[in-house]
Amino acid sequence: MKNIKNKLFVLLLTFTSTFALGQSAEPIQGGSPIKLIVPFTPGTGIDTIARAVGPKLSEILGQPIVVDNRAGASGNIGTEAVVRAKPDGTTLLVTVNTIVMNRTLYPKASFDPLNDLVPITLAAYGDLLLVVPESSPYKTAGEFVAAAKANPGKLSYASPGVGTPHHLAMEMLKNQTKTFILHVPYRGTAPAVTDLLGAQVDAMFLPIHVGMSYIKANKLRALGIGAKNRNPNAPTIPTFTELKIGEVDAQMWFGFMAPKGVSSEIVNKLGNAIRTSLADPEVRKTFLLQGLDPATSSPNAFAELMKKDAVIWAKTINEQGIKAD
Structure with a gap:
């Protein structure tokens, strides 16, 4: 399409x-x-x-x-x-x-x-990608959501600030999956990514061009893409619909x-x-x-x-x- x-x-x-x-x-x-x-x-x-x-x-x-x-x-x-x-x-x-x-x-x-x-x-x-540190125990979006359901409030996610697409994409995922994941807002993308790389937070939605640079460097792992279709710049990353997790279209x-x-x-x-x-x-x-x-x-x-x-x-x-x- x-x-x-x-x-x-x-x-x-x-x-x-x-x-x-x-x-x-x-x-x-x-x-x-x-x-x-x-x-x-x-x-x-x-x-x-x-x-x-x-x-x-x-x-x-x-x-x-x-x-x-x-x-x-x-x-x-x-x-x-x-x-x-x-x-x-x-x-x-x-x-x-x-x-x-x-x-x-x-x-x-x-x-x-x-x-x-x-x-x-x-x-x-x-498009926005859901990413976790390479050291994260969660290999798939399903594992991440299951952990969030089993431990409400224990997992955390970063964003560049309240009301940003990064923030609301995760809130859409939370709403779809009925999970509680703690929001940690930062003042901008750079400090948020720094703490994500250091595993100070568990996950984050990132624009594809930002996320892919860290994914290719084996510093972050992509779990899913918040769009209706896969992105040609990241064809191996599935949508949440494909994963049967929810209709997360945060394009x-x-x-x-x-x-x-x-x-x-x-x-x-x-x-x-x-x-x-x-x-x-x-x-x-x-x-x-x-x-x-x-x-x-x-x-x-x-x-x-x-x-x-x-x-x-x-x-x-x-x-x-x-x-x-």
Whole structure:
């Protein structure tokens, strides 16, 4: 299924690129700089996407592209900056599905991502792996879950912080398997991985490009992948559905958005330019090296995905009693 999706993606981008490049792409707002706000720190998957797409987008539109990292509050600070920006196409958000998780985690936020932002296009998907230290006694996901059931609260797992996809993926697994595994939140991925490697915690969900580097070095062991299908970058790692453990689909998505009120003409122009950028071989290579699966969508399809995921994650967050503080 994933191979079919990739082939369709390539065909779609080939058509889009040919169409878009065959026209003169007029600058947005007379060529004023376009700011890509990344609501997380440099070096994250979202930052990689913004910095890979930026130069090609600048070339297509003929105007400067600036990447602006505004981290904090699980992405809410940078997101709010875009919500409050003038809807003229010169301030865009490069985001991840954390944005719909935050909708439930931060009910008092001053904005609603489903109503106060306009989706432009998806950019990529990313998968999460459940990993344990190589020294762990658990060789399979089944053994890990069985141990968690037999010893409630004895096993622990790390995350880069409350409300991150890493955190909520494990909470989805816990909800599916009716287990209690102690959450140990860290301030970022690096310290969490350090303690995982030292077996100070028992497990963690990690993005595939992070996890595979340690798996290949025989420092971590993968027990399963939180997606509907296996990932071609890790074809031997089974899904939790295959393992009959549960429907753990914690796949991350990334995309571009604009402030509410932006014209459909600008959305279409930006969408065509971004999709053409995503078709560039060097951009695709950068994505794939980071374990990101390039993707595009129409604004409407992106909006529907956000609505669907908002419901799925709200269920997990509410049933698990997760609070942002």
